[in-house]
Amino acid sequence: MKPIYLSPPDVGELERRLLLEAFDSNWIAPLGHHVDAFEREFASAVGVPHAVALSSGTAALHLSLLALGVERGDDVLTSTLTFAATANAIAYVDATPVFIDVSPDTWTIDADLLEEELASRARRGRVPGAVIAVDLYGQCCDYDRLGAVCDRYGAALIEDAAEALGASCRTRPAGSFGECAAFSFNGNKIITTSSGGMLVSRNKRVVERARHLSNQARDDAPHYEHSEIGYNYRLSNLLAAVGRAQLKNLPDKVARRRAINRAYREALGHYAGVSFMPEADYGRSNGWLTCLTVDPTAFGASREDIRRRLQSMHIESRPVWKPMHLQPVYRQCHVRGGAVAARLFETGLCLPSGSGLSPSDQAYVIEAIDRVHRFAWSPSTQWMAHA
DSSP states (O other): OOOBOSSOOOOOHHHHHHHHHHHHHTOOSSOSHHHHHHHHHHHHHHTOSEEEEESOHHHHHHHHHHHTTOOTTOEEEEESSSOHHHHHHHHHTTOEEEEEOBOTTTSSBOHHHHHHHHHHHHHTTOOOSEEEEEOBTTBOOOHHHHHHHHHHHTOOEEEEOTTOTTOEETTEETTOSSSEEEEEOOTTSSSOOSSOEEEEESOHHHHHHHHHHHBTTBOSSSSOOBSSOOOBOBOOHHHHHHHHHHHHTHHHHHHHHHHHHHHHHHHHTTSTTEEEOOOOTTEEOOOSSEEEEEOHHHHSSOHHHHHHHHHHTTBOOEEOOOOGGGSGGGTTSOEEOOHHHHHHHHHEEEEOOOTTOOHHHHHHHHHHHHHHHHHHTSTTTHHHHTO
16 A cells, blocks of 8 residues: 655646746746746735745744844744754754743643743843744744734744644734744645745845845855855745745645544544644634644553554654754753643644545544554453553
């Protein structure tokens, strides 16, 4: 049987046609018609005026921090439940990550704990260089609350929307909050350019600063003149062509992933011990990945029992992000809270959720999980469930 992957690319004839068009134009380098058009179309899709296409979401986070003036010695507050790129970008600018736990109600950064940390710092006269809020697994943070907290303490807010394209917070789309936002087009994201990212902002200065740095910080001169250190972070015209085609089908991809999420909930939500990542009442998730948690006592088997069973059946699944404060490289960093994220990591599992997942493949995944449950509670194996 062919493997069922967690979130594979979903591409079609339009992507192929635009890619060949870009190839035939001979604009292969990181500039050209498709790059310019992708930036315009993407900015329009997320409701902001300015965007710069980049080589990765990590590059977008890195340049966001640089464009906002974060530097060596600064602290940057962020969610502990995130992919390493969020924290790594902070380290790239020689700043120090400070991790904040997540809310059990949304799995995104806990606004109460963030306010406690900012208030503590205000009393000590130590305002952070920035706050990076992470839109997790396709769900936006509560930006009404976070924006008010950051404004109160004078902290610049960056939106890590790498996983959230097509999601919304109240009436506004992901990527339209804070000083700027970063997106990823990695192969597993809701739209992909194979690799790539985008930095967006309402502030033209932020985007133009990032654009300058992304092009090796080349000065305006007929020769190669450099007054500061820059980076090779631009997106190629070929990949931008793929991105344009993917963006046109974004609403369909979101609708498909949300339908997959609903089907998992309907099929598995009645099992004792199984809970799904809550969808916040203030927004609409893009359904990037469907995540559940497993109470082994109630379900009869652990998250790892399920994951290993799926693996044996050629089904890819993955634990939710390991919190950054538990990662060896960041264990020396300060964390406020952390127990919620740690518990989600121990019990949480991401299921195959790609927009190209067929109903029969999803049924196969559901049946595999059902087998784990039936085996755990069969008379001959009940002793195992309580061992």
